[in-house]
Amino acid sequence: MILSALILNELNRQLQKDTGTQVSGSFGERTVFVIDAGHGGEDGGAIGANGCIEKELNLDIALTLYDLLRASDIPAVLTRDEDIMLYDESIPGKKKSQDLKNRLEIADSFENSVLISIHMNSYPSPKYKGAQVYYSVNDQSGKQLAKILQDDFKEILQNENTRQIKPATSAIYLLHNAKKPAVLVECGFISNIEEAELLCNGNYRNKVATVIYSSIVKYITEQRTVK
Numbered sequence: 001m002i003l004s005a006l007i008l009n010e011l012n013r014q015l016q017k018d019t020g021t022q023v024s025g026s027f028g029e030r031t032v033f034v035i036d037a038g039h040g041g042e043d044g045g046a047i048g049a050n051g052c053i054e055k056e057l058n059l060d061i062a063l064t065l066y067d068l069l070r071a072s073d074i075p076a077v078l079t080r081d082e083d084i085m086l087y088d089e090s091i092p093g094k095k096k097s098q099d100l101k102n103r104l105e106i107a108d109s110f111e112n113s114v115l116i117s118i119h120m121n122s123y124p125s126p127k128y129k130g131a132q133v134y135y136s137v138n139d140q141s142g143k144q145l146a147k148i149l150q151d152d153f154k155e156i157l158q159n160e161n162t163r164q165i166k167p168a169t170s171a172i173y174l175l176h177n178a179k180k181p182a183v184l185v186e187c188g189f190i191s192n193i194e195e196a197e198l199l200c201n202g203n204y205r206n207k208v209a210t211v212i213y214s215s216i217v218k219y220i221t222e223q224r225t226v227k
């Protein structure tokens with residue numbers, strides 16, 4: 001926790017230096033980070049080796065990340081802030097496809113947005129672990145953010161993680177159809193008992209949210225440097 005607090009202080013200082021005075025209230029043309037807690041409601045996502053449910057872990061990390069961003073005056077919205085799927089009962093068709101489409105529409109509704117979808121990985125073999133970041137090939141800025149995220153997970157939280165970022169295929173609807181920068185963060189494998197236990201711990205989830213937050217701050221700084 002001390003480490004997280006130190007990182008946060010440093011990042012906030014860095015950010016304040018970069019942003020100067022900002023008019024809060026309307027996001028205007030500023031980049032809005034759309035934080036998407038994967039699954040929800042009847043769609044629980046993966047079940048962990050210890051019985052944890054993916055949708056709950058995703059939401060907790062998303063809420064913490066959202067609070068960190070807003071506390072730093074970084075424009076952010078959540079696709080869901082409770083245990084729900086995003087669909088309308090009166091509209092025919094599959095709930096899951098409506099749900100995904102609605103999540104993407106939230107990102108598309110902003111002039112400048114970056115979609116960050118938060119998930120937990122699961123695999124039949126229990127040996128695999130470590131965060132894995134995917135990016136949409138439709139916008140190169142997504143790849144840039146994915147790289148920062150993957151590196152930060154390794155540096156701050158998982159020194160032994162050797163995973164490389166991966167381009168999303170059509171199997172990941174949100175990234176495949178994204179019109180703006182988009183990444184999907186698999187925060188860890190809940191099919192691995194050790195990682196499932198870590199991810200069930202609130203302090204660890206706060207650290208995961210802090211890693212993602214630190215990556216976003218670096219991304220914002222890099223984007224400014226380019227412009």
Ligand SMILES: [Zn+2]
Pocket residue numbers: 038039045046054119120
């Ligand atoms: Zn998932």
